[in-house]
Amino acid sequence: MIEVKNLTRYYGEKCAINNVSFRVEKGEVLGLLGPNAAGKTTTMRILTCYMPPTSGDAWVAGYNIWEAPMEVKKRIGYLPENPPLYHDLRVEEYLNFVAKIKGVPGNRLKSQVSSAIERAGLTSVARQVIGSLSKGYKQRVGLAQALLNDPDVLILDEPTVGLDPRQIIEIRQLIKNLGGDHTVILSTHILPEVEMTCQRVVIINEGQVVAQDTPENLTRRLRGTERILLELDGDTRTVEEVLGRFPQITSREVEKLSGNGHVRYALEVTEDIRNQLARAVVESGVNLYELRSEAYSLEDIFLHLTTKEEEAVA
Amino acid sequence: MKKLLAIYQKEMKHFFYSPIAYIVIAAFTVLAGIFFYLYLSSFVEAAFMDMIRSQQFRTPPQKFNVNLQLIRPYFWNLALISLFVLPLVTMRLYSEEKKLGTVELLYTSPISVSQIVLGKFLAGLTFYLVMLIPTVIFQALLFVYGDPELGPVLSGYLGLLLLGSAFIAGGLFISSLTENQIIAAIGGFGLSLLLWVIGWAASFSGPGLAKVLNYLSVINHFEDFAQGVIDSQHIAFYLLLSAVGIYLTFKSLEAIRWRA
Ligand SMILES: Nc1ncnc2c1ncn2[C@@H]1O[C@H](COP(=O)(O)OP(=O)(O)O)[C@@H](O)[C@H]1O
Ligand SMILES: [Mg+2]
Numbered sequence: 221m222i223e224v225k226n227l228t229r230y231y232g233e234k235c236a237i238n239n240v241s242f243r244v245e246k247g248e249v250l251g252l253l254g255p256n257a258a259g260k261t262t263t264m265r266i267l268t269c270y271m272p273p274t275s276g277d278a279w280v281a282g283y284n285i286w287e288a289p290m291e292v293k294k295r296i297g298y299l300p301e302n303p304p305l306y307h308d309l310r311v312e313e314y315l316n317f318v319a320k321i322k323g324v325p326g327n328r329l330k331s332q333v334s335s336a337i338e339r340a341g342l343t344s345v346a347r348q349v350i351g352s353l354s355k356g357y358k359q360r361v362g363l364a365q366a367l368l369n370d371p372d373v374l375i376l377d378e379p380t381v382g383l384d385p386r387q388i389i390e391i392r393q394l395i396k397n398l399g400g401d402h403t404v405i406l407s408t409h410i411l412p413e414v415e416m417t418c419q420r421v422v423i424i425n426e427g428q429v430v431a432q433d434t435p436e437n438l439t440r441r442l443r444g445t446e447r448i449l450l451e452l453d454g455d456t457r458t459v460e461e462v463l464g465r466f467p468q469i470t471s472r473e474v475e476k477l478s479g480n481g482h483v484r485y486a487l488e489v490t491e492d493i494r495n496q497l498a499r500a501v502v503e504s505g506v507n508l509y510e511l512r513s514e515a516y517s518l519e520d521i522f523l524h525l526t527t528k529e530e531e532a533v534a
Numbered sequence: 535m536k537k538l539l540a541i542y543q544k545e546m547k548h549f550f551y552s553p554i555a556y557i558v559i560a561a562f563t564v565l566a567g568i569f570f571y572l573y574l575s576s577f578v579e580a581a582f583m584d585m586i587r588s589q590q591f592r593t594p595p596q597k598f599n600v601n602l603q604l605i606r607p608y609f610w611n612l613a614l615i616s617l618f619v620l621p622l623v624t625m626r627l628y629s630e631e632k633k634l635g636t637v638e639l640l641y642t643s644p645i646s647v648s649q650i651v652l653g654k655f656l657a658g659l660t661f662y663l664v665m666l667i668p669t670v671i672f673q674a675l676l677f678v679y680g681d682p683e684l685g686p687v688l689s690g691y692l693g694l695l696l697l698g699s700a701f702i703a704g705g706l707f708i709s710s711l712t713e714n715q716i717i718a719a720i721g722g723f724g725l726s727l728l729l730w731v732i733g734w735a736a737s738f739s740g741p742g743l744a745k746v747l748n749y750l751s752v753i754n755h756f757e758d759f760a761q762g763v764i765d766s767q768h769i770a771f772y773l774l775l776s777a778v779g780i781y782l783t784f785k786s787l788e789a790i791r792w793r794a
Contacts, residue, residue, distance in 0.1 A: 307634070317540055322644060
């Protein structure tokens with residue numbers, strides 16, 4: 221449904237995105253995950269034909285962004301980072317206007333507007349002036365606007381930013397329900413959002429794609445190096461000797477706990493050795509206070525990948 | 535065409551949902567009314583004095599022409615008020631879209647830049663027409679109590695409309711350059727004023743340049759309309775000026791879009 225090939229965009233000298241490529245299949249919800257200034261908005265603005273890339277190519281809903289931008293625009297719904305609202309218009313008036321410029325034919329205008337109002341949960345405020353609405357409702361008006369004309373592709377730039385927790389949950393649920401009928405790309409810098417709403421993730425950092433996969437696969441890929449946390453109290457040399465017996469341990473971080481003088485080890489291991497490790501530690505006479513395995517969350521992967529990227533750049 | 539109409543309707547809503555529109559209309563009407571009153575009273579006074587004089591000295595009364603002595607300078611005056619007021623009409627036409635970030639909506643919708651520009655231009659022109667309605671009522675009073683010629687009145691309004699359209703196109707262009715309404719208003723006024731006074735510079739320059747400067751002066755082309763003369767050359771001048779403004783706006787929108 222969406223194919224992005226080697227997109228690069230410069231703002232003057234500054235490279236905002238560099239050689240970004242990914243695909244989104246029909247009906248999929250794809251998360252574009254990255255910290256601030258990673259290039260998410262830039263990528264989305266290119267896909268919505270708001271501006272052209274410096275080089276590279278993209279197809280959206282079957283049309284090329286260079287050759288047929290109008291056809292692309294007819295088939296997308298876009299919610300920019302700041303919802304593009306006219307504060308002096310009523311919700312209904314605004315949606316009517318957007319439907320018209322999107323080319324919704326007159327006989328379907330009413331039904332399109334009312335269905336967008338309903339899907340975005342705006343029925344109770346449809347006659348209110350947009351400027352008087354809360355931030356959450358404004359965001360919904362932005363979303364309703366993107367839903368008009370039943371676009372094949374929905375592009376949502378940080379749709380939950382600035383909302384309170386309850387509104388965030390509601391908007392996420394709304395987005396999740398949109399998948400299937402629509403192909404959705406949503407950008408975010410919040411990890412749980414991707415885990416909750418997306419089927420696939422593209423992680424982008426400093427303008428480059430650093431990983432792309434399903435949230436589960438990304439987690440599994442780093443499972444190869446599981447972490448074990450160990451809290452001990454005993455002779456350091458003995459502990460080192462015990463740990464040295466395990467070739468599965470690839471790296472260790474030591475931290476002296478201030479409260480009780482215990483030592484905490486964070487071990488990266490290639491397989492689950494909790495059982496053997498516990499026995500070895502106890503047999504050596506060291507006091508064992510805690511031993512647990514810690515699976516990587518997407519957050520760790522995100523940090524892992526983006527820091528690795530930074531090192532490579534440095 | 536439908537999309538152009540959608541832009542037009544939206545702009546009209548912005549105008550009439552905003553208190554500024556009513557303030558602008560009120561200010562224009564009050565100014566136009568004051569000047570009308572002043573012209574009318576001095577005209578009546580002159581005519582009255584003449585009547586007394588003619589009775590005293592038994593001379594035949596002079597002929598007083600309402601068109602020449604009241605309506606003509608009054609149109610000139612309306613043009614001047616328009617110069618001051620129209621920048622307030624055009625200031626938010628485009629700058630507001632930039633400030634609100636709604637350009638992102640417009641540019642990612644299947645609508646062409648020319649539809650956006652023309653819709654906004656026509657809305658500005660319509661608003662100007664609405665602003666002129668009270669002045670029509672003032673002039674209608676002259677027809678109730680007197681017997682002026684209709685031709686110069688109609689041609690005067692045609693002239694105002696053409697002049698206004700040039701100012702609106704210029705103001706729209708300035709508004710497309712900034713997201714600050716105040717700057718857009720000042721810039722729009724500056725541009726209009728420049729086109730107004732450019733003829734003054736003619737007297738300080740060589741004959742060749744003077745000709746060009748005089749041609750460019752928007753007010754020079756207005757005289758004939760106020761006197762009841764409709765010259766296609768003047769119509770062409772204003773249409774050309776409006777077209778240039780619209781074209782520049784079009785180019786500025788396309789350029790902004792490429793840079794943003
Ligand atoms: N209009 C612009 N002019 C200059 N630089 C820009 C512009 N927009 C974005 N950038 C820069 O490009 C980079 C990517 O920005 P952006 O795509 O907005 O990232 P994100 O949406 O992921 O936060 C940033 O470093 C930003 O400063
Ligand atoms: Mg962004």
